[in-house]
Amino acid sequence: xxxxxxxxxxxxxxxxxxxxxxxxxxxxxxxxxxxxxxxxxxxxxxxxxxxxxxxxxxxxxxxxxxxxxxxxxxxxxxxxxxxxxxxxxxxxxxxxxxxxxxxxxxxxxxxxxxxxxxxxxxxxxxxxxxxxxxxxxxxxxxxxxxxxxxxxxxxxxxxxxxxxxxxxxxxxxxxxxxxxxxxxxx
Amino acid sequence: xxxxxxxxxxxxxxxxxxxxxxxxxxxxxxxxxxxxxxxxxxxxxxxxxxxxxxxxxxxxxxxxxxxxxxxxxxxxxxxxxxxxxxxxxxxxxxxxxxxxxxxxxxxxxxxxxxxxxxxxxxxxxxxxxxxxxxxxxxxxxxxxxxxxxxxxxxxxxxxxxxxxxxxxxxxxxxxxxxxxxxxxxxxxxxxxxxxxxxxxxxxxxxxxxxxxxxxxxxxxxxxxxxxxxxxxxxxxxxxxxxxxxxxxxxxxxxxxxxxxxxxxxxxxxxxxxxxxxxxxxxxxxxxxxxxxxx
Numbered sequence: 001x002x003x004x005x006x007x008x009x010x011x012x013x014x015x016x017x018x019x020x021x022x023x024x025x026x027x028x029x030x031x032x033x034x035x036x037x038x039x040x041x042x043x044x045x046x047x048x049x050x051x052x053x054x055x056x057x058x059x060x061x062x063x064x065x066x067x068x069x070x071x072x073x074x075x076x077x078x079x080x081x082x083x084x085x086x087x088x089x090x091x092x093x094x095x096x097x098x099x100x101x102x103x104x105x106x107x108x109x110x111x112x113x114x115x116x117x118x119x120x121x122x123x124x125x126x127x128x129x130x131x132x133x134x135x136x137x138x139x140x141x142x143x144x145x146x147x148x149x150x151x152x153x154x155x156x157x158x159x160x161x162x163x164x165x166x167x168x169x170x171x172x173x174x175x176x177x178x179x180x181x182x183x184x185x186x
Numbered sequence: 187x188x189x190x191x192x193x194x195x196x197x198x199x200x201x202x203x204x205x206x207x208x209x210x211x212x213x214x215x216x217x218x219x220x221x222x223x224x225x226x227x228x229x230x231x232x233x234x235x236x237x238x239x240x241x242x243x244x245x246x247x248x249x250x251x252x253x254x255x256x257x258x259x260x261x262x263x264x265x266x267x268x269x270x271x272x273x274x275x276x277x278x279x280x281x282x283x284x285x286x287x288x289x290x291x292x293x294x295x296x297x298x299x300x301x302x303x304x305x306x307x308x309x310x311x312x313x314x315x316x317x318x319x320x321x322x323x324x325x326x327x328x329x330x331x332x333x334x335x336x337x338x339x340x341x342x343x344x345x346x347x348x349x350x351x352x353x354x355x356x357x358x359x360x361x362x363x364x365x366x367x368x369x370x371x372x373x374x375x376x377x378x379x380x381x382x383x384x385x386x387x388x389x390x391x392x393x394x395x396x397x398x399x400x401x402x403x404x405x406x407x408x409x410x411x412x413x414x415x416x417x418x419x420x421x422x423x424x425x426x427x428x429x430x431x432x433x434x435x436x437x438x439x440x441x442x443x444x445x446x447x448x449x450x451x452x453x454x455x456x457x458x459x460x461x462x463x464x465x466x467x468x469x470x471x472x473x474x475x476x477x478x479x480x
Contacts, residue, residue: 003235004241006234007237031223038227048383048386075243
């Protein structure tokens with residue numbers, strides 16, 4: 001087991017979480033779960049971090065911020081989506097302002113579902129992430145680690161909700177409203 | 187101090203310094219965790235951290251940052267070698283100041299706002315502890331008649347008996363030097379602080395590893411300052427010095443876990459007040475009790 005697996009430093013970012021998952025992320029650091037046993041430290045600094053824990057669904061305003069944090073982290077790095085909102089968008093998936101899970105902005109390595117995500121799930125996800133971290137470290141040492149490709153810049157208007165895009169749904173709604181208004185005038 | 191003794195001390199400090207510093211930091215993290223009701227990381231965790239940092243991708247905002255940090259490391263090593271070889275204490279003090287200065291320049295070189303505030307705070311920290319450290323050298327001369335640290339071996343009684351208040355003053359500023367709360371303003375080993383990671387914000391990968399190793403050397407050197415007060419003619423007193431050094435490190439951990447970070451104004455004013463009072467009273471004590479004449 002190499003050192004990168006023994007000392008994963010964590011960057012925790014709240015995209016638009018209800019704070020439920022954030023409380024669980026921080027709970028993992030408390031004496032009850034004490035993840036520092038595994039050398040895990042919660043740094044506030046992307047340039048020091050190896051693991052990127054993101055909670056909450058992602059909206060358009062979040063995308064550049066998440067991408068900047070991701071790009072400031074040095075390889076090898078692993079992204080963990082914490083909670084169902086970060087995995088898929090959760091209950092906010094179909095909101096007009098929500099793009100979806102974290103994977104709309106950056107490539108995600110491990111998905112840790114739950115509402116709120118349990119500290120045990122988080123620890124399991126981190127352990128799985130460490131395996132990926134080690135793979136990436138070996139690739140980096142062999143100089144064959146390719147930079148991760150970011151997903152195409154998403155737009156909330158193109159999001160599919162119940163089989164049609166948000167933009168089309170809005171256009172239809174506006175057309176309907178105009179039609180209704182026209183009928184009332186007659 | 188001969189060239190040979192300097193060479194031996196340099197070699198010993200280069201090899202043993204980081205090992206001891208790593209053990210100290212590892213013990214610190216476990217003891218801190220136990221004080222907080224946690225189990226804590228493995229004993230060799232600081233070593234794993236550095237090994238990991240060295241394996242990270244190499245990237246920095248300013249390509250000179252790495253050179254500044256390595257120079258800071260070299261200055262610290264030289265300073266420690268002069269100290270343990272029994273060399274001139276003023277040279278030791280000025281070399282370690284140069285190391286701090288290079289560290290500050292390394293932080294400023296990135297032009298990052300967080301690193302700049304961290305570097306500004308580091309300068310304030312230097313301003314807070316430097317008078318005490320320089321006056322320590324001056325009082326060392328007054329008490330022993332020499333600036334060489336090897337002069338303690340000729341004393342009939344320990345330096346702490348001659349200069350008890352200088353020792354108290356040293357303990358006060360040691361908290362700043364070891365980057366412990368309440369004086370860990372520029373950066374702290376604990377998770378979050380208000381300035382992201384302060385002075386080390388822009389230092390990543392191998393640069394951060396160099397910072398960490400420098401800190402290991404520094405910790406050993408500063409505990410050496412403490413030990414200096416407990417060494418006198420009998421060679422066995424070296425053991426006493428090591429024991430006292432470790433006890434003081436434990437005291438620093440207790441302080442670290444008992445206090446919250448203070449504002450820089452508080453740190454600066456109190457460290458100067460303590461320096462002034464301790465040095466003035468030491469002067470009186472030294473002349474009244476022992477009748478030393480400059």
